[in-house]
Amino acid sequence: MQKTLNIIPEKCTGCAQCEIACSIEHVGMFSPSKSRIKVFKFPDEGRFVAYTCTQCSEAWCQRACPTGAISANAETGAKEVCEPTCVGCKVCTIACPFGTINYVSERGKVTKCDLCGGDPACVKACPTGAITFIDADATGYDRMKAWAAQTGGGAQPEA
Amino acid sequence: MTGFIKKVFCRKGKTASGPSDTNRGTSDQSYKYVVAGAGPAGVTAAETLRQNDPDGSILLLGGEPEAPYSRMAIPYLLVGSIEEEGTHIRHQDGHYENLKIDCRQGRVSQVNPASKTLLLEGGNRIGYDKLCLATGAHPIKPPIPGLDQEGILHCWTLEDARKIIELAHEGADVVLMGAGFIGCIILEALALRKVNLTVIEMGDRMVPRMLDPVAGNMLKSWCANKGVTVHTATKITKVEPHPGDAEDTLLVDLDNGKQIPAHLLVVAAGVKSNLGYLDGAGLEIDQGILVDERLQTSDENIYAIGDVAQAPAFEGEDKVVHAIQTTATDHGRIAALNMSGIAARYNGSLAMNVLDTLGLISVSFGEWNGVEGGDNAVSVDRENNRYIRLEFSGGRLVGAQSVGRTDQVGVLRGLIEGRVPLGDWKEKLKKNPHLVMDAYLACAQR
Numbered sequence: 001m002q003k004t005l006n007i008i009p010e011k012c013t014g015c016a017q018c019e020i021a022c023s024i025e026h027v028g029m030f031s032p033s034k035s036r037i038k039v040f041k042f043p044d045e046g047r048f049v050a051y052t053c054t055q056c057s058e059a060w061c062q063r064a065c066p067t068g069a070i071s072a073n074a075e076t077g078a079k080e081v082c083e084p085t086c087v088g089c090k091v092c093t094i095a096c097p098f099g100t101i102n103y104v105s106e107r108g109k110v111t112k113c114d115l116c117g118g119d120p121a122c123v124k125a126c127p128t129g130a131i132t133f134i135d136a137d138a139t140g141y142d143r144m145k146a147w148a149a150q151t152g153g154g155a156q157p158e159a
Numbered sequence: 160m161t162g163f164i165k166k167v168f169c170r171k172g173k174t175a176s177g178p179s180d181t182n183r184g185t186s187d188q189s190y191k192y193v194v195a196g197a198g199p200a201g202v203t204a205a206e207t208l209r210q211n212d213p214d215g216s217i218l219l220l221g222g223e224p225e226a227p228y229s230r231m232a233i234p235y236l237l238v239g240s241i242e243e244e245g246t247h248i249r250h251q252d253g254h255y256e257n258l259k260i261d262c263r264q265g266r267v268s269q270v271n272p273a274s275k276t277l278l279l280e281g282g283n284r285i286g287y288d289k290l291c292l293a294t295g296a297h298p299i300k301p302p303i304p305g306l307d308q309e310g311i312l313h314c315w316t317l318e319d320a321r322k323i324i325e326l327a328h329e330g331a332d333v334v335l336m337g338a339g340f341i342g343c344i345i346l347e348a349l350a351l352r353k354v355n356l357t358v359i360e361m362g363d364r365m366v367p368r369m370l371d372p373v374a375g376n377m378l379k380s381w382c383a384n385k386g387v388t389v390h391t392a393t394k395i396t397k398v399e400p401h402p403g404d405a406e407d408t409l410l411v412d413l414d415n416g417k418q419i420p421a422h423l424l425v426v427a428a429g430v431k432s433n434l435g436y437l438d439g440a441g442l443e444i445d446q447g448i449l450v451d452e453r454l455q456t457s458d459e460n461i462y463a464i465g466d467v468a469q470a471p472a473f474e475g476e477d478k479v480v481h482a483i484q485t486t487a488t489d490h491g492r493i494a495a496l497n498m499s500g501i502a503a504r505y506n507g508s509l510a511m512n513v514l515d516t517l518g519l520i521s522v523s524f525g526e527w528n529g530v531e532g533g534d535n536a537v538s539v540d541r542e543n544n545r546y547i548r549l550e551f552s553g554g555r556l557v558g559a560q561s562v563g564r565t566d567q568v569g570v571l572r573g574l575i576e577g578r579v580p581l582g583d584w585k586e587k588l589k590k591n592p593h594l595v596m597d598a599y600l601a602c603a604q605r
């Protein structure tokens with residue numbers, strides 16, 4: 001069974017450990033701005049939301065890519081960007097209705113969550129259990145995927 | 160049966176080339192699915208067909224002597240950041256063979272819906288159960304005298320790109336006609352090749368069909384700062400030979416009386432669906448091939464997708480040709496689902512573009528210019544080249560454009576296509592339209 005990130009905003013304290021861990025894992029430095037998971041703060045409500053890619057099965061980013069630079073990792077199911085193949089056209093960044101694949105101008109490439117090859121650094125770094133890595137079926141991400149199915153590209157097989 | 164039309168191999172370093180075999184042999188062949196056109200739309204359709212029908216025979220026909228490639232990647236070939244293979248849609252050795260997709264070169268010259276056959280240039284006749292037309296568009300040549308000379312090119316095919324690479328050497332005097340969306344992409348590629356570039360756009364600003372005057376003029380002054388002159392509200396009236404100049408063989412006449420000597424003129428003046436081979440086929444046609452929300456044409460066995468299709472739009476009743484990558488691949492998927500017997504309805508095409516103009520990135524979505532009775536939220540920071548304009552209809556977002564933002568721009572699509580009710584976030588966005596991501600999380604993800 002493939003696993004997926006499960007994020008529970010109610011447990012998030014906004015400490016940004018996940019962002020730090022993600023940036024260390026992927027760019028080798030302490031740089032939350034380079035993190036592929038982002039914590040959004042809603043000060044009025046005292047609410048924090050950690051947010052990253054849901055690895056949707058009919059991935060908009062993958063379909064839109066003109067050079068086939070995004071593919072599913074057979075083991076983890078993560079949609080991964082093959083950097084040498086990515087030309088940096090950014091069309092995936094407007095195609096993804098979740099806003100979770102983004103252009104990095106210094107590199108001229110796009111980046112997104114790759115589940116760290118199956119052992120996500122953000123999960124290990126989260127001190128409150130707000131981010132866990134569990135069986136795909138059991139997550140609230142089904143809700144997001146259901147929402148995804150109704151939108152974007154109208155890719156909606158009828159029952 | 161082999162050899163009736165040239166097989167296109169997709170192997171690294173072995174791009175299909177050379178003359179086509181279409182003239183040889185007259186054997187007929189039949190397939191369950193024929194996809195005419197091997198661009199992003201056709202390839203997506205062929206692969207989706209295979210996903211949903213493991214055994215049905217599939218023919219994927221490309222109209223050019225190339226492995227299936229993406230036009231969108233051409234600018235990156237022009238600047239040398241990729242080789243030709245980098246423009247190919249798939250890179251694995253034997254990708255199409257492994258999927259049992261028969262990928263061949265051949266141009267359709269006629270479609271006969273009554274006999275469910277099509278004719279290829281060269282005389283072969285091919286039968287189909289279901290046909291998907293994905294033949295794309297061609298660049299428009301405006302009615303300006305003198306455009307049929309050496310040194311005048313479109314930037315549409317790999318073959319065009321090869322010629323441009325030859326002519327656009329460092330320091331060459333190059334004129335670009337058109338600063339629309341595709342013109343602007345080519346603009347960047349030419350500028351990065353360090354040619355001496357002059358851009359002529361007849362509209363009052365750059366990308367007039369994607370950005371408003373505030374954003375369009377930001378792009379224009381950005382280009383000027385980078386040393387690229389863009390003449391807006393200017394027309395090319397004629398192109399003359401320039402005798403006696405071995406380098407600048409062309410003289411480009413403008414309606415302001417100026418003449419610009421040029422080594423190369425690149426014409427980017429819009430595109431038009433490829434419909435020529437449909438004379439007599441009886442399909443309903445307007446600007447493109449008219450299709451319904453299943454991407455089905457007026458003939459039940461024929462579907463049309465991508466730049467050649469005029470399909471339902473996300474907003475409004477009118478069918479549209481949206482000649483963009485995202486629409487092409489979304490069409491490809493939905494049409495293929497329907498062709499393989501899985502009923503799927505298309506929500507309609509949303510116009511969307513992202514443009515990198517010498518490092519200044521702009522995006523636009525949907526009804527970026529607003530709708531009747533709608534209202535908007537705008538924030539301009541000219542000094543830092545940052546701009547965002549959101550367009551609402553009632554309580555939801557219907558269009559957006561921005562300059563200078565790359566983070567999470569996709570949620571603009573999410574908010575629009577999800578028809579997400581914004582509630583009191585609309586007022587917050589009116590105070591600060593940059594908060595789109597927060598609005599998205601608060602309204603769409605709860």
Ligand SMILES: Cc1cc2nc3c(=O)[nH]c(=O)nc-3n(C[C@H](O)[C@H](O)[C@H](O)COP(=O)(O)OP(=O)(O)OC[C@H]3O[C@@H](n4cnc5c(N)ncnc54)[C@H](O)[C@@H]3O)c2cc1C
Nearest residue numbers: 196197198199200222223266267294295465466482483484
């Ligand atoms: C330089 C450039 C940059 C671009 N940049 C962007 C961008 O940034 N974003 C964006 O959204 N879009 C961009 N586009 C537009 C985008 O490339 C097209 O929308 C897209 O290619 C459409 O895909 P398609 O499969 O419908 O058509 P095409 O890619 O045009 O493919 C059509 C296929 O049909 C074949 N064909 C044509 N006639 C026949 C025939 N009679 N019989 C058989 N086969 C035939 C062709 O050879 C080709 O294989 C760009 C285009 C260009 C040229």
